[in-house]
Amino acid sequence: MPDGEPSSLLQSAKQDGTPVAGVDEKLGTIIPEGIMLRDEAGNLVDARSLMTVPTLVAPVYYSCPTVCNMLQSSIARVLPALNMKAGTEYRVLSVSFDELDTPELASHKKKNYLAAVGGDYPPDGWRFLTADLPNVQRFMDAIGFRFTRQGRDFVHPVVLVAVSPEGRITRYLYGNGFLPFDVTMALHEAAEEKVGLSLRRAVSYCFTYDPKGRKYVFDVMKVAGVVILFGAGVLLFVLLRGGRRRN
Structure with missing residues (x-):
């Protein structure tokens, strides 16, 4: 038996036309x-x-x-x-x-x-x-x-x-x-x-499970890393765009 899959993707149809699971x-x-x-x-x-x-x-x-x-x-x-x-x-x-x-x-x-x-x-x-x-x-x-x-x-x-x-x-x-x-x-x-x-997957990325406290905590380092990468990308885009204008 395969794992379950999202809506209408599990597929085990019979040849006689009865509904699939x-x-x-x-x-x-x-x-x-x-x-x-x-x-x-x-x-x-x-x-x-x-x-x-x-x-x-x-x-x-x-x-x-x-x-x-x-x-x-x-x-x-x-x-x-x-x-x-x-x-x-x-x-x-x-x-x-x-x-x-x-x-x-x-x-x-x-x-x-x-x-x-x-x-x-x-x-x-x-x-x-x-x-x-x-x-x-x-x-x-x-x-x-x-x-x-x-x-x-x-x-x-x-x-x-x-x-x-x-x-x-x-x-x-x-x-x-x-x-x-x-x-x-x-x-x-x-x-x-x-x-x-x-947005569940995006939200889950921002949290880390703490097994000792048995709860989820906001992962500052992980989110900060994303912010830094995003900022660097914006800066690079601005610099490249400015260089093209000067040329």
């Missing part, structure tokens, strides 16, 4: 209420009721032999580096798109991944959910996630979806490896109800 980005769209999922204990919950804080949604299936495990392992690695309180300042939802997955299997996966996170990570910070087929389809359609069953397995993209406390989709994070900065920025954008900014 991929992501149709729905930035700014609000996930509707009334999509019912089952939690690890088998209780029915409205998906939106779990999105009261900035939320990262991981569409997976729990029997996936490869990339779903890689995706969730990457989440487990990055969570300890977030300078935010799980369950109160953000939440992660692993949502299975396999209607055959059970709450018992979800509970087993939760124990494994919370152990991988380590420390005293609150159970409410990362929920593992299942659903019947109609609700699977409604939820995955709501976030623009398309997948195709192939026997017992699936062809599917690999992506995290950031959702605001109002249920608004604010960013898509592709692939199965994430930097703490990217996840932190996605959660802060969601907290402010901001739909993904195109």
Whole structure:
């Protein structure tokens, strides 16, 4: 299974014309209420009721032999580096798109991944959910996630979806490896109800992650270097232009 790629670029089309797997980005769209999922204990919950804080949604299936495990392992690695309180300042939802997955299997996966996170990570910070087929389809359609069953397995993209406390989709994070900065920025954008900014990469260049303080600090030296290079370029342009005029 390849890593997830931006909207409509994951491509595993069948010859019979059925839809390919991929992501149709729905930035700014609000996930509707009334999509019912089952939690690890088998209780029915409205998906939106779990999105009261900035939320990262991981569409997976729990029997996936490869990339779903890689995706969730990457989440487990990055969570300890977030300078935010799980369950109160953000939440992660692993949502299975396999209607055959059970709450018992979800509970087993939760124990494994919370152990991988380590420390005293609150159970409410990362929920593992299942659903019947109609609700699977409604939820995955709501976030623009398309997948195709192939026997017992699936062809599917690999992506995290950031959702605001109002249920608004604010960013898509592709692939199965994430930097703490990217996840932190996605959660802060969601907290402010901001739909993904195109300047994110430029902004991230100006910050450096401090592992001791577990936060991002403004990198003065890096930005100063850019300013100096820009200034030198402007000066060179002025000098060359002045020389041409004299000639």
